[in-house]
Amino acid sequence: MTPQDFVPILITFLVVGGFAIISLIASHLLGPKRFSPVKQDTYECGVDYVGDSRKRFSVKFYLVAVLFLIFDLEVVFMYPWAVNFRELGLYGFWTMGVFLLILTIGLLYEWKKGALEWE
Amino acid sequence: MPDIVAYLIEKNLVTVGIFGVVLGVVALLTYGERKVAGWMQDRNGPNRAGPFGIFQVVADGVKFFAKEEFIPDRANKWLFVMAPTFTFIAAGTIMAVIPFGDRIVVGGREILLQIADVNIGVLYILAIGSLSVYGIIAGGWASNNKYSLMGGLRASSQMISYEIAMGLAIVALIMDHGSFSLRAIVLDQAGPIWNWSVFTHPIGFLIFYVAAFAEAGRIPFDLPEAENELVGGYHTEYSSMKFGLFMFGEYTHFTLASGIIATLYFGGWTIPWVMPPETPGILWGLLSFVVFWIKALFFVFVFMWVRWTLPRFRYDQLMGLGWKRMIPLGIFNIVLTGGLILAFEAWGIAEFTIGIFIAAIVLTGLLIVIFDALSPKETRATHVAGSEKV
Numbered sequence: 338m339t340p341q342d343f344v345p346i347l348i349t350f351l352v353v354g355g356f357a358i359i360s361l362i363a364s365h366l367l368g369p370k371r372f373s374p375v376k377q378d379t380y381e382c383g384v385d386y387v388g389d390s391r392k393r394f395s396v397k398f399y400l401v402a403v404l405f406l407i408f409d410l411e412v413v414f415m416y417p418w419a420v421n422f423r424e425l426g427l428y429g430f431w432t433m434g435v436f437l438l439i440l441t442i443g444l445l446y447e448w449k450k451g452a453l454e455w456e
Numbered sequence: 457m458p459d460i461v462a463y464l465i466e467k468n469l470v471t472v473g474i475f476g477v478v479l480g481v482v483a484l485l486t487y488g489e490r491k492v493a494g495w496m497q498d499r500n501g502p503n504r505a506g507p508f509g510i511f512q513v514v515a516d517g518v519k520f521f522a523k524e525e526f527i528p529d530r531a532n533k534w535l536f537v538m539a540p541t542f543t544f545i546a547a548g549t550i551m552a553v554i555p556f557g558d559r560i561v562v563g564g565r566e567i568l569l570q571i572a573d574v575n576i577g578v579l580y581i582l583a584i585g586s587l588s589v590y591g592i593i594a595g596g597w598a599s600n601n602k603y604s605l606m607g608g609l610r611a612s613s614q615m616i617s618y619e620i621a622m623g624l625a626i627v628a629l630i631m632d633h634g635s636f637s638l639r640a641i642v643l644d645q646a647g648p649i650w651n652w653s654v655f656t657h658p659i660g661f662l663i664f665y666v667a668a669f670a671e672a673g674r675i676p677f678d679l680p681e682a683e684n685e686l687v688g689g690y691h692t693e694y695s696s697m698k699f700g701l702f703m704f705g706e707y708t709h710f711t712l713a714s715g716i717i718a719t720l721y722f723g724g725w726t727i728p729w730v731m732p733p734e735t736p737g738i739l740w741g742l743l744s745f746v747v748f749w750i751k752a753l754f755f756v757f758v759f760m761w762v763r764w765t766l767p768r769f770r771y772d773q774l775m776g777l778g779w780k781r782m783i784p785l786g787i788f789n790i791v792l793t794g795g796l797i798l799a800f801e802a803w804g805i806a807e808f809t810i811g812i813f814i815a816a817i818v819l820t821g822l823l824i825v826i827f828d829a830l831s832p833k834e835t836r837a838t839h840v841a842g843s844e845k846v
Contacts, residue, residue, distance in 0.1 A: 364697030
């Protein structure tokens with residue numbers, strides 16, 4: 338693999354991004370422009386909006402994000418091991434087994450702590 | 457130098473060609489989805505524009521461009537415009553590493569029917585695929601609308617939760633094939649039909665497929681867009697082509713997800729029992745391209761089929777399934793796959809895939825029974841009046 342092999346990915350980004358931007362500009366130019374204060378208002382089922390939506394939301398979403406960071410990092414950590422699994426053999430299997438055991442204990446801990454409950 | 461110029465021209469043509477095909481398929485799918493819906497519900501579906509309503513695609517396209525696009529006054533302007541673009545780019549660029557077909561040898565020049573055969577293909581898919589979360593959460597937040605905010609939050613939590621399960625399923629697959637290159641994975645599955653990974657990784661396939669539904673935000677995991685609660689979810693405030701990009705992004709996402717499922721678990725462009733030729737001609741290239749799309753479109757059809765079969769989950773059920781079922785199952789699958797690979801290697805049985813299949817099914821059944829015995833019983837909404845047997 339040389340850096341040259343990744344050039345097509347750059348081309349893909351340019352083609353897809355170009356399509357998205359051109360179609361946005363085209364719809365901006367082609368569509369009608371009939372603004373009115375009511376139309377520009379925030380949609381809340383037709384009645385006047387109540388308060389602002391930049392407010393606090395459930396801490397559960399933060400918790401999921403933090404747990405995701407931990408677990409996803411651990412999954413990413415497994416990839417290099419997975420590619421070389423056959424070469425590493427039994428030793429690699431048991432090493433990762435210990436790691437997975439710790440991971441599972443962590444999952445069980447947060448499960449019992451109620452971090453995965455949505456009420 | 458002419459070598460590099462020729463290479464760039466070839467890659468540009470292949471990229472534009474594949475993007476054209478993907479976009480065409482996605483446009484037809486917006487029509488196909490309504491036709492399938494009509495068929496499942498014993499009605500006609502779109503049938504006015506052109507023969508069988510096929511020009512509905514064109515009519516929709518024109519409408520996307522000709523509708524008024526506006527930005528709500530209280531929205532965050534830049535993020536509001538960027539969000540759909542970002543989602544679409546993230547969904548569309550996944551196609552860069554998918555092998556849409558075999559190579560073609562024309563006049564001594566070898567052309568791959570794949571934009572880039574990089575050795576980190578699977579990682580690329582995971583990385584780019586999860587980027588579309590940013591577009592959705594940004595769109596939901598920038599709208600400054602409570603429905604949008606809730607939709608965006610739900611979408612992001614759901615997508616990141618199922619991403620772990622998807623990652624774990626792929627780890628088991630990589631352990632078997634020993635490469636991140638999608639082309640290498642496809643070639644590894646060539647030959648008899650039981651070489652397909654679905655027979656060696658049935659649990660991994662199950663996890664990956666469920667996670668693909670959740671990542672694409674399709675029913676039964678479409679809580680980000682639950683109409684009866686959130687109007688339109690994260691795209692409530694969007695109109696015109698800005699909505700169009702969100703919609704195209706979603707369709708592209710699940711079309712390419714079907715392609716990835718076909719590639720990883722169903723042999724990609726290979727035909728069972730047919731080995732790819734040494735010097736493939738144009739005909740073989742076309743054949744492999746068509747075979748890939750037949751497999752991919754079958755899974756697209758299953759996406760639509762499920763949409764009209766299953767009801768939507770409740771949010772706690774959704775997160776429970778992701779964290780308490782899929783992730784433990786994924787970890788178990790890695791250990792099982794590793795153990796079976798080593799055991800079969802030690803016994804010198806390289807091709808005993810059916811055995812793996814049966815062992816996996818039996819052990820999964822056991823695991824599910826144990827899980828159900830351990831987990832607390834459902835307390836809410838189980839006693840609906842008149843349905844005592846629930």
